[in-house]
Amino acid sequence: MNTAAAGGAGVARTAVNHCPYCGEDQLRPSDAEYPGAWYCRSCLRLFSVTHHGVRRSDPTRTPQEPR
Ligand SMILES: [Zn+2]
Numbered sequence: 001m002n003t004a005a006a007g008g009a010g011v012a013r014t015a016v017n018h019c020p021y022c023g024e025d026q027l028r029p030s031d032a033e034y035p036g037a038w039y040c041r042s043c044l045r046l047f048s049v050t051h052h053g054v055r056r057s058d059p060t061r062t063p064q065e066p067r
Contacts, residue, residue, distance in 0.1 A: 019038075019047075021047070024040060027040055033046075
């Protein structure tokens, strides 16, 4: 696993393998209009993948949650 290419400020993006909307792999970088965005040739969507940081705790679990 290449964690150095996983993201972060100023890090070159890693290729996205599948469209998050339709699941197809017909993706192209869209640098001209939207830098860093991807264009899906299957569903015609433009989208970006954003890295928000690293978190070791599970943000979906609340301490007050009854069991
Ligand atoms: Zn798509």
